[in-house]
Amino acid sequence: MLAHGGGGRLSDELIRRHILPRLKNETLSELADSAKLNLESSSLCFTTDSYVVKPLFFNGGDIGKLAVCGTVNDLAVAGARPVALSLSLIIEEGFEFDVLEKILDSVSKAAQQNKVQIVAGDTKTVEAGAADKIFINTSGIGVRLDGVDLGFDKVAVGDKIIINGTIGDHGMTIISQREGIKFQSQLESDCAGLAELTCQLLNNTNGVKFMRDPTRGGLAATLSELSEQSGLSIVIHEADIPVNPTVQAAADMLGFDVLTVANEGKFIAVVSPDSAEDCLSLCRRHPLGEKASIIGEVVQTREAAVVQMLTKIGGSRVVQMPYGRELPRIC
Amino acid sequence: MLAHGGGGRLSDELIRRHILPRLKNETLSELADSAKLNLESSSLCFTTDSYVVKPLFFNGGDIGKLAVCGTVNDLAVAGARPVALSLSLIIEEGFEFDVLEKILDSVSKAAQQNKVQIVAGDTKTVEAGAADKIFINTSGIGVRLDGVDLGFDKVAVGDKIIINGTIGDHGMTIISQREGIKFQSQLESDCAGLAELTCQLLNNTNGVKFMRDPTRGGLAATLSELSEQSGLSIVIHEADIPVNPTVQAAADMLGFDVLTVANEGKFIAVVSPDSAEDCLSLCRRHPLGEKASIIGEVVQTREAAVVQMLTKIGGSRVVQMPYGRELPRIC
Numbered sequence: 001m002l003a004h005g006g007g008g009r010l011s012d013e014l015i016r017r018h019i020l021p022r023l024k025n026e027t028l029s030e031l032a033d034s035a036k037l038n039l040e041s042s043s044l045c046f047t048t049d050s051y052v053v054k055p056l057f058f059n060g061g062d063i064g065k066l067a068v069c070g071t072v073n074d075l076a077v078a079g080a081r082p083v084a085l086s087l088s089l090i091i092e093e094g095f096e097f098d099v100l101e102k103i104l105d106s107v108s109k110a111a112q113q114n115k116v117q118i119v120a121g122d123t124k125t126v127e128a129g130a131a132d133k134i135f136i137n138t139s140g141i142g143v144r145l146d147g148v149d150l151g152f153d154k155v156a157v158g159d160k161i162i163i164n165g166t167i168g169d170h171g172m173t174i175i176s177q178r179e180g181i182k183f184q185s186q187l188e189s190d191c192a193g194l195a196e197l198t199c200q201l202l203n204n205t206n207g208v209k210f211m212r213d214p215t216r217g218g219l220a221a222t223l224s225e226l227s228e229q230s231g232l233s234i235v236i237h238e239a240d241i242p243v244n245p246t247v248q249a250a251a252d253m254l255g256f257d258v259l260t261v262a263n264e265g266k267f268i269a270v271v272s273p274d275s276a277e278d279c280l281s282l283c284r285r286h287p288l289g290e291k292a293s294i295i296g297e298v299v300q301t302r303e304a305a306v307v308q309m310l311t312k313i314g315g316s317r318v319v320q321m322p323y324g325r326e327l328p329r330i331c
Numbered sequence: 332m333l334a335h336g337g338g339g340r341l342s343d344e345l346i347r348r349h350i351l352p353r354l355k356n357e358t359l360s361e362l363a364d365s366a367k368l369n370l371e372s373s374s375l376c377f378t379t380d381s382y383v384v385k386p387l388f389f390n391g392g393d394i395g396k397l398a399v400c401g402t403v404n405d406l407a408v409a410g411a412r413p414v415a416l417s418l419s420l421i422i423e424e425g426f427e428f429d430v431l432e433k434i435l436d437s438v439s440k441a442a443q444q445n446k447v448q449i450v451a452g453d454t455k456t457v458e459a460g461a462a463d464k465i466f467i468n469t470s471g472i473g474v475r476l477d478g479v480d481l482g483f484d485k486v487a488v489g490d491k492i493i494i495n496g497t498i499g500d501h502g503m504t505i506i507s508q509r510e511g512i513k514f515q516s517q518l519e520s521d522c523a524g525l526a527e528l529t530c531q532l533l534n535n536t537n538g539v540k541f542m543r544d545p546t547r548g549g550l551a552a553t554l555s556e557l558s559e560q561s562g563l564s565i566v567i568h569e570a571d572i573p574v575n576p577t578v579q580a581a582a583d584m585l586g587f588d589v590l591t592v593a594n595e596g597k598f599i600a601v602v603s604p605d606s607a608e609d610c611l612s613l614c615r616r617h618p619l620g621e622k623a624s625i626i627g628e629v630v631q632t633r634e635a636a637v638v639q640m641l642t643k644i645g646g647s648r649v650v651q652m653p654y655g656r657e658l659p660r661i662c
Contacts, residue, residue: 120377
């Protein structure tokens with residue numbers, strides 16, 4: 001009901017009966033205006049994301065898991081260990097309690113798996129028709145790892161580009177489910193929190209210079225931005241980019257370039273040439289990096305900084321920043 | 332367009348052309364996955380709020396100003412100095428650029444006035460009909476003031492309750508504008524950031540034990556919660572509660588109890604009896620506290636902890652936690 005967002009008795013019930021028991025921790029339970037945090041460092045990362053994914057539940061995850069993992073990943077690739085998340089819900093009048101609870105259970109599970117606490121929250125309700133079921137915002141705070149300083153400006157010619165596994169799984173899962181294509185059940189989102197793996201990588205190897213998670217816009221957008229911002233060109237090898245065959249089939253069938261399709265459990269790392277093998281083998285020992293691969297390298301720019309892909313059949317094509325029409329409400 | 336949320340060229344344009352120029356600061360301009368912050372302390376407050384107010388523009392403010400001030404205030408009343416905010420937009424397809432820019436200008440102005448930076452952001456688009464124009468989430472980080480420790484558990488019998496000005500202004504402005512009542516132009520939201528005043532209060536006086544901003548559910552909800560959580564009763568004096576006469580008239584006309592109507596530029600402070608006069612005069616010297624008043628005190632609980640109001644005509648009534656139906660989409 002709308003009244004559950006009114007700030008009175010009903011709001012209190014919604015929070016105490018349905019939300020708090022699922023996310024319980026000391027900080028949140030105080031229900032203060034702000035969460036009080038005593039962190040081990042004052043050198044932090046801070047990030048925010050709203051999640052509007054449609055459908056709310058998909059193979060491999062749901063909006064709750066996605067809202068935790070997505071924000072964890074933004075902290076992870078910035079070189080931080082995620083610590084605390086906020087959770088803000090915008091709920092359409094009439095949204096079912098049991099669906100809300102299922103989503104909150106999923107938030108709770110993902111938070112535990114990723115060793116973050118939900119320390120602050122907010123709940124708003126809007127009238128039927130003013131939102132599509134539920135939107136979730138998570139913001140996150142992470143503690144920056146000692147001595148880690150990542151950035152476009154660290155990237156140099158010769159650096160290798162690693163990805164921790166197959167691309168396109170999340171996007172093709174969502175779109176196949178929406179389109180109702182027949183092999184949709186064989187597709188599964190890669191939705192996962194990457195902080196454990198990225199922290200291992202940063203703590204145990206040298207030479208990681210830049211990381212990013214290729215979400216909306218996929219690998220194409222991430223590499224294009226890397227090239228633009230560093231002013232350096234990039235060459236990737238199609239044969240070395242891991243793609244699940246079912247994802248490729250779905251992409252071909254629906255006319256998507258898998259390079260532009262969103263991922264939710266992947267990162268690219270730009271690493272120095274001499275550390276590349278170490279980084280790769282560390283990734284491969286982790287469950288989220290078993291299919292890790294060195295997919296390309298940073299090269300000298302000739303005329304303009306571009307991303308070039310050497311194709312499996314021996315050709316080459318320029319990989320462009322996608323325009324934007326690809327996939328609405330993918331995350 | 333939906334494509335502005337796709338993570339490609341159009342998203343980039345939206346961010347670089349329309350958003351960044353308005354909020355420009357070094358941290359945000361890096362457009363990294365997370366903002367890197369070096370704070371002066373590791374003892375922090377963290378809070379989040381989503382704003383779904385309708386209409387987007389109202390006398391005294393708009394959703395942008397509200398999104399900054401509301402989150403600043405949650406940090407302020409927790410005893411922190413607000414430092415950094417995130418800004419996450421959920422935009423309905425077809426929403427006009429010039430309205431978006433007006434809102435962002437307002438965000439920018441409010442951030443400057445409140446001495447906070449917008450350091451992280453996110454933009455999502457949803458198809459027409461899937462959201463009502465625009466929803467904004469802001470999350471905020473504040474540095475806790477040295478030696479300040481506020482909480483329900485500090486509140487004791489004899490403590491005085493101060494409010495920094497008139498109540499009900501925000502809620503009655505919104506609802507009057509929605510209802511189109513004739514004196515709506517005489518109403519103005521109190522939407523304002525309180526951190527300067529609360530920090531002055533905490534740094535220059537002793538005896539502040541608890542603060543809260545009476546937003547949704549109004550003063551009634553805030554005092555009810557204070558009473559419930561502290562286990563102590565509260566007596567307030569109707570004659571001492573500042574109410575703008577036009578607000579009172581609008582509330583009477585539309586059948587609202589002004590005690591339950593939302594505020595967006597008010598806080599209550601529970602202060603020790605010997606510091607009450609100091610606190611009051613400090614408030615009154617600040618533009619946002621000119622009409623500050625001691626509205627009541629914490630008293631011994633007899634049977635159950637209740638909030639009681641002594642009325643102007645010499646009667647008394649119990650002030651209850653509002654149920655929740657009062658005012659949807661007020662913030």
